[in-house]
Amino acid sequence: MRREAAEIREEWLGRALSTLPADRPAAEAAISGLYRLIGLAPPRFHWVSSPVAALTTVPPGMRPQPPEAADRISERALPPRFSSLMRELCRELDDQVRWVHQPMDQLIRREVRGSLSRSTTGSLLIPLRAAHDSGHRPRDAWYGTQCVSWVAHYDALRRVAGVVFTPEQTRRFELWATAARSCGSWWPHEGVCVLSERPVAMHTEVCGDDGEVRLHRADGPAVRYADGWDVYAWHGTRVPSWVITDPSVPRIAEEANVEVRRCAIEHIGWASYIDQAGLRLVASAPDPGNPGSELRLFDMREETRVLLAVNGSVERDGRRRQYGLTVPGSLDDPIAAAGWTYGLSAEQYSLLLRRT
Amino acid sequence: MTVTLASLSQQTGLAVLDHLEQSVSIPVVDGLQAQGDLIVIPLPVVASSVRPWSDAGWTDVPPEGVELLRGAAGGNPHTLVADPDTCRWTTDVSDSDGLAIGVFETSAVAYLLHPEHGATGCTPGAYVVRRQREREGHRARLVAD
Structure with a gap:
């Protein structure tokens, strides 16, 4: 059962790190279903090529907002509502876990959910945080809601541990699972949802006991999107491009960040x-x-x-x-x-x- | 029986890199020794700063060994290996420097095995295993080789 859990972990890791084009019809259908669950009509979908494009462009038909307004989590903001929906579903699914399932639940929590959570923090979250550098405050909580780790946990519970979900629970769970395997990140607004394509290249290395990975590439960007936006990383640390392409003594001397200096020196x-x-x-x-x-x-x-x-x-x-x-x-x-x-x-x- | 890299590798099922000498007997050391980013210190040397908790949970080291620490990039574990019923290990340890990952007590020779660094033996006794740190800005950072 442990091996089967690890296989499910690898399936979901593969989906999280996928560089394939999004399955747009599947993603749109799933996210429309989630909109209905919070009582809203399905939105229009605005596809962009990268997270930075998603955060810096205003989709057609939306009024431009000053950055401070975009950053303020208002009552109307949808991410917290979707996150509550997700937590509510998790609570219900947790209630389906009987005492006989508990040892397996613990193992899956540790070796599937924990591992995938660390892997996404060390990989996907790095370009997402980088995209927020352009004046927007990162909202890690929303990316946690979209993380494959919790989806993989319940997927493993039903497939490996024999936990039974009701058809209604399964229907709602499948909406999240489909969204997680069909596209990059998405940013919901009333009436319109902005979705990013996945990167076209992603370079990682294994870094933990439970199959965790992190971004790393010594000879180019670790993540690249179709619009040319890219992010460089050295053993899981985001670095400026010069650290990878042209690390030099004067640049190291000018660098204020000690972690970046260390990465550049290690590269030399x-x-x-x-x-x-x-x-x-x-x-x-x-x-x-x-x-x-x-x-x-x-x-x-x-x-x-x-x-x-x-x-x-x-x-x-x-x-x-x-x-x-x-x-x-x-x-x-x-x-x-x-x-x-x-x-x-x-x-x-x-x-x-x-x-x- | 002479303990070699080859015999330890067979006992634990852990591969070691083939450029290391496989067939010579592994030196057994009575005292401080380092293996890459780990150091093994006889407990009395650091008794003023390291001690196992009074209610520490101990595990017997099985023949296939206990993984003490895995290197960076998924890499290579440092594994503690001993004959059955001779060695026990706990991670329930307090260390004023915060570097100890555990303490082991062994009544026979115990071995530390690493795929790249090879193996080394410890004479019977109690030992602290500590990680290595470096300075980064005003903080310390643990080394992972």
Whole structure:
């Protein structure tokens, strides 16, 4: 059953990360059904090529709103109403879970729902948040309502755990499931619903024990939409394009965000960066437990130093990888710096007998 | 029986990279040792800052091992391996530095296995396993290699 749950997780992950064109008739039919459930007539549908297009263009027939009005969650705003509808359905479906299903429910919650939630946070949510940078405040809650994670949870409950939903519950659940597998994000308004196509390219890497993924691409944008809008990411962190296309010492020096700096330096490689940036060597010392290798401490920027260390084990090509660790600038001794990274004093770290 | 990378790999079902030496016996170390971004510290060395909770839940380490930490990019787990009924492990640990992921107590040699870093043995005793951190701005960030 665990394997079947994992298969369902992979099905929904595939849908979440899909780069296929939207199934417009299916998406429109499902979202029309959801509109009816909150007592509204089906809207007109306005399709755009990317989330940024959805958030920056005003669909025909809608009055342009000042950004502050668009951001204010008014009583008329539809996302909170759809989110309540979704929570109400979840409560009903949870009530169908009998005590015999509970162990499986726990497992699915953890390995399907939790995993997919982390995967979408590390992938799809990154371009959505980036799209909101253009003056709009992100509304993660609405994207949570559209997330495949809860849909996959109940899909797995009925398919793997044997939980039975009523035909009426199934009908409502299918509307959400169809919307989740048929298009990119959607933004409902009264009378009109703006929908985004999916990206045309999405590059991820596995990052967790339960099949979680995150955006990463070292040689181009990690996500790209048909209109050319794209987002760059380094191991799950959104970065400016230069970090991927042209990481350089001067640009790193100008960058205010420490996380972005680290990504750019990792892309260059710590040893090359230290060399190119001409960092001043503060001190070096033999690495205890790692015969023949040195720990070297360099000045980096205010209050920060970097310890350049050498791996204890060889790579496939027979070489030992060097890696940098940033440490507090108050440390003058490479052994104390290495110890600090493990919460140890220099005396404690110097007891290290072996490094692999 | 001599414990080698090959025999540990067979026991646990975990593959190790083929460029590592498979057939030499794995060194057993009585003291501090590091494996990539993890460090294994004899408990007495850090007894002032790390201790298992009094009501800690302990699990016996099974022959196929316990996964201590998985690397970045879905990668490679650090696995604790021991003979049956010789080693127990808990994650119910308090650490004033917040770096401990757990404590193990072993009455026979226990091994730490990693697909890229190979394996290393620990003599009988109690050990703390800690993660590695680095400084990022004014915060600390856990390293994942």
